[in-house]
Amino acid sequence: MKKRLPVVLFAITAVTLSTMVSFNILDTFVFTHEAGQLSGPDNFDFDDSGASFGGLSSSAQSTKTKSTKTSKSSDGQASTATAPVFSSSEADPNHTTVEYIASTYTIKNKPVNYHLARIRLKRLSDLRTMIATNSAGYYGSNITQPFGTLINKAESDGAPHVLCAISGEYPFWQGKRGYVVRNGTTYRESVRTNEGEDLAIFKSGQTLSYLESEHTLSELKSTYGDIYQNFSFGPTLVLNGQIQVTENQEIDGQTMSQNERTAIGFGNGGVLYFVATEVNGNRNSSNAASFSLHTLATFMQNLGCFCAYNLDGGASSAFYCGDQIRTSAERNLGDIIYVVDA
Secondary structure: OOOOOOEEEEOOOOOOEEEEOOOOOOOOOOOHHHOEEOOOOOOOOOOOEOOOOOOOOOOOOOOOOOOOEEEEOOOOOEEEEOOOOEEOOOOOOOOOEEEEEEEEEEEOOEEEEEEEEEEEOOEHHHEEEEEOOOOOOEEOOOOOEOHHHHHHHHOOOOOOOEEEEEEOOOOOHHHOOOOEEEOOEEEEOOOOOOOOEEEEEEOOOOEEEEEHHHOOHHHHHHHHOOEEEEEOOOOEEEEOOEEOOOOOOOHHHOOOOOOOEEEEEEOHHHEEEEEEEOEEOOOOOOOOEEOOHHHHHHHHHHHOOOEEEEEOOHHHOOEEEOOEEEEOOOOOEOEEEEEEOO
């Protein structure tokens, strides 16, 4: 059972934190209430120039170094950060830039591959999402598309080039409930049936980890303003710079299962992290080595994330950067999260 987590609000223009305590597919024609068409162009009609996430002081090390830095996590694994494999450009305050690293993390004395993008957002609206649709243009329960197809859709109709993308959260899987807000548009606001933390990103640049059972979308909007993105997979890995999962915590009651992982993290100064991890060996074997949720949380904390959130992993985990699919999902996806330089 998940422990109850504090709800923390991070202001985009402030370094200090405001906190409050919270106690913590079937076919479309079957779930007709889930089906719909994406509403026109993406909703990027807000002034978000110069995105900057607030939070605790970051301890993240620059990836623009030729030296190698090894650190120990609380789990005792060593991570090795090397020079970036790909960089969209040198640090440029006028553009959103991406640095990509492929390296390993030692777990059970085995090297486990991970893929890391360190993103400096110029504009919050450069962080975008794309929902899968069928041939008629409808989204809904169990409508999925290949990872590459979703990336191509994100670049269609003269849209900016996709710098980096990861698998999302499969928002309409089997008609499950849960808030879905993407690029400023609300697609679903029924409360999720399985209790867990959501992650909301507001148009103001604030981020919030919260429980749907305690906050309606209307309440959130009236308190913090319009929501830009909302994810309801989870759990929250890091909050206020502190790890929020136990060493044995897993999704759906599984214990230390061997799975690929996908996560998003937020650091100071408009720094965003995309992470995807692999499995060393057969994920169904007890001899396989992989990131647990706690190991992933420790990894994100060591990057300097004041907030980090777990996304859909396993066979859905996928990572794209530098015009290449670095690790491909084994199944079609319900959505992706990506960044551009608009």
